[in-house]
């Protein structure tokens with residue numbers, strides 16, 4: 001179990017409990033967090049689950065694999081150094097306290 005905080009573009013914070021074995025994208029959808037679409041269901045095909053990870057926490061999430069790297073160039077909102085696809089961030093105890101900011105748009 002981990003707590004994840006999503007911050008909307010307007011600065012509204014939503015903190016939810018996430019289940020181990022799910023992803024940051026699935027956790028947002030289950031908790032009706034606006035701003036993450038997850039159109040492809042987490043198969044790394046759509047880039048509608050784009051988030052900006054808190055700078056201090058970014059490196060701790062591990063490396064970005066090639067297919068995620070390519071898809072991050074297709075996001076609707078600008079890619080930043082801390083961009084990730086939230087469907088590719090698994091929930092484990094290691095992400096407890098994770099903070100992600102939601103982009104202006106996913107479409």
Ligand code: FES
Pocket residue numbers: 025037038039040041042043044045046047048049085086087088
């Ligand atoms: S949900 Fe489609 S790429 Fe993440």
